[in-house]
Amino acid sequence: MKKIINKNDLILIGVLLVGAILIAGALFMTRKQGKTVVVSVDSKEVASFPLDKDVEYEIKGYEGGRNVLVIKDGIAYMSDASCPDHLCMHMGQIKDAGQSIICLPNRVVIEIKGGKPDQEEYDTLSS
Amino acid sequence: MRTKKISLYGVFIALAFILSYIEMQIPAFVAIPGMKLGLTNLVVLMVLYLFDDKSAMFINIVRIIIVAILFGNAMSFAFSIVGGMLSTIMMIFLKRTKKFSTIGVSAAGGITHNIGQIITAMIVLGTKAIAWYLPVLWVTGIFSGVVIGLIGALVYDKLSVIIRQ
Numbered sequence: 001m002k003k004i005i006n007k008n009d010l011i012l013i014g015v016l017l018v019g020a021i022l023i024a025g026a027l028f029m030t031r032k033q034g035k036t037v038v039v040s041v042d043s044k045e046v047a048s049f050p051l052d053k054d055v056e057y058e059i060k061g062y063e064g065g066r067n068v069l070v071i072k073d074g075i076a077y078m079s080d081a082s083c084p085d086h087l088c089m090h091m092g093q094i095k096d097a098g099q100s101i102i103c104l105p106n107r108v109v110i111e112i113k114g115g116k117p118d119q120e121e122y123d124t125l126s127s
Numbered sequence: 128m129r130t131k132k133i134s135l136y137g138v139f140i141a142l143a144f145i146l147s148y149i150e151m152q153i154p155a156f157v158a159i160p161g162m163k164l165g166l167t168n169l170v171v172l173m174v175l176y177l178f179d180d181k182s183a184m185f186i187n188i189v190r191i192i193i194v195a196i197l198f199g200n201a202m203s204f205a206f207s208i209v210g211g212m213l214s215t216i217m218m219i220f221l222k223r224t225k226k227f228s229t230i231g232v233s234a235a236g237g238i239t240h241n242i243g244q245i246i247t248a249m250i251v252l253g254t255k256a257i258a259w260y261l262p263v264l265w266v267t268g269i270f271s272g273v274v275i276g277l278i279g280a281l282v283y284d285k286l287s288v289i290i291r292q
Contacts, residue, residue, distance in 0.1 A: 004280045009231035016238060016269050024262035043253035099259055102252065104202070109252050 032097040035114025037076045039069060042107045051076065051095070051112065061106025069110055076110060077101070132178075135290065136186060143170040143190040151198060165237055165271045171215060172233050172279045177290055180219045187211050202251065209247045214240035229283065230276030237272025238265055 039047045042062050049055050051074050059067040067088065068080035077093040078101050088103035094112055101110040146166040153164070167190060175183035191211050195204035214236040221232045241264040248257045 004228060004277065005230045006228050008226045009228050009234075012227060012231045013234055013269060013273065016234065017266070020262050020265040020269070023265060027259060027262065040253075043251075098255075100257060102248070102257065104248075104252075107252065 027098070030098075033114060034095050034097045034099070034112035036112070037069070037071055038111045038113055040109045040111070048113075051114070059106075059108050061103065061108045063106075065103070065106030065108070067103055067106055067108050076112065078103070078110070082106065135178075136182070139170055139174050139186050140189050140193070143167045143186060144193055146170060147190060147194045148198070163271065165240065165275055168214065168233060168236060168240070168272075169275050169279055169282070171211075172218065172229060172236070172275065173282060173286060175215075175218055175222060175232075176229065176279075176283055177287060180223075183219065184212075184215050187215050205251065206244050206247050210240040210243035213243035228276070229279040230273055233276030233279060234269050234272030237268035237270075237275070239268075241265065241268040 034051050037049045037051055038045060039049075039057070039059055041059065046059070047057060049057065049071055051071060053071065054073070055069075055071045056079070057069045057071075059069055061067055061082070064082075066080075066082040067078055070077055070079045075093045075095050078088040078091065081088050081103055083103055083105040088101050088108070091101045094101060094110075097112050097114045099112050102108070146169065150163060150166045167187075170190075171183050171187050174186050188208075188211075191204065191207045195207065199207070217239040218232050218236040221227050221235050227235075242261070245257055245261055245264060249255060
């Protein structure tokens, strides 16, 4: 091991970085305006709210966990959590379809849906 | 030789274990679950280069089991075993091509580890939404992989002299 890094490594890292940009690009291009905020606990859907209505909702998570979801001005975020790391609270604000906030200890997933083909009919009917 | 190998295995498992513990104590500085430095990967990388494929796999599995028993639960075990196995297999594969240094090997391992964790999260939580984290975890995987690979190259130079004696 005379040389720490060689040309192949640089090519590999370059290709991997391009891959990351492509994935990010693909996700960004396919993003859609969010419509509904869906809350699920332990893979089961427990509640859903329209994104355009301000609401504060307390989620009863797995094994007594507790999270507070806030929807305000078309943006959803977690304002409080019972878990020690509060990761979900730092995960920021979401508004596009497909984005999510996840609290692993409480098995809570907040996902934004909307504009998906299988839901279009429902959306047209409701709006 | 056999005794030496057994005792070295012990040392490396202990090292991997303590690095896992240290990494647990580092608070998440960015709010992305699964984003880690991958300190333990340094041990796996070293074992892979100092010994062989099987040893790297063995030491990583033992480490994951011990950590899960002492600090984890079924869920954290699922996350680390999927990520750990995928990254170890990837590193073994890349090392065998003999085209890459520890940096390339470790960077690819870092990414596969994160991909494994995202796949596990998708299965456990039953949602595809987590795919949004893929680009970020992909990039952090490369970055931490390169850092670990660089440290690995330096450590290997010193360590190989001692162990081969």
